[in-house]
Amino acid sequence: MLRPKIPTMPTPTGLVTPPAVVEPTAVVRHHPTPAPAPVASTRPTVQLTPGAVLALVSGGTAVVLVVGAVLVSMLLAVAVTGASVAVCAVVIRSLIASQHRR
Numbered sequence: 001m002l003r004p005k006i007p008t009m010p011t012p013t014g015l016v017t018p019p020a021v022v023e024p025t026a027v028v029r030h031h032p033t034p035a036p037a038p039v040a041s042t043r044p045t046v047q048l049t050p051g052a053v054l055a056l057v058s059g060g061t062a063v064v065l066v067v068g069a070v071l072v073s074m075l076l077a078v079a080v081t082g083a084s085v086a087v088c089a090v091v092i093r094s095l096i097a098s099q100h101r102r
Helices: 050-101
Strands: none
Touching: none
16 A cells, blocks of 8 residues: 555557668858948947946945845844744743642
8 A cells, every 4th residue: 555656667559660860961161251340339328427426326325224224124033033932932841840840
């Protein structure tokens, strides 16, 4: 009842075809065509003013501080939960031990 059933390899049914023969093909060398000359981009280049750099730096700093605060608060929540579970375990253990003494 609890023994695993090992599947058997099924036998092929119908016609079995022999493996196909692969014949080598001739190698033809092509001369590479010259690459086209690079076209000047029509997109405007990005120019950062000192005010834009200051905004980027302050925005990045704000993101780092917010993410850090969220991570620290999550770590603190885990620590407080663990401490409360430990206190509950000690109280329950002492209550059970005091009942066995009576």
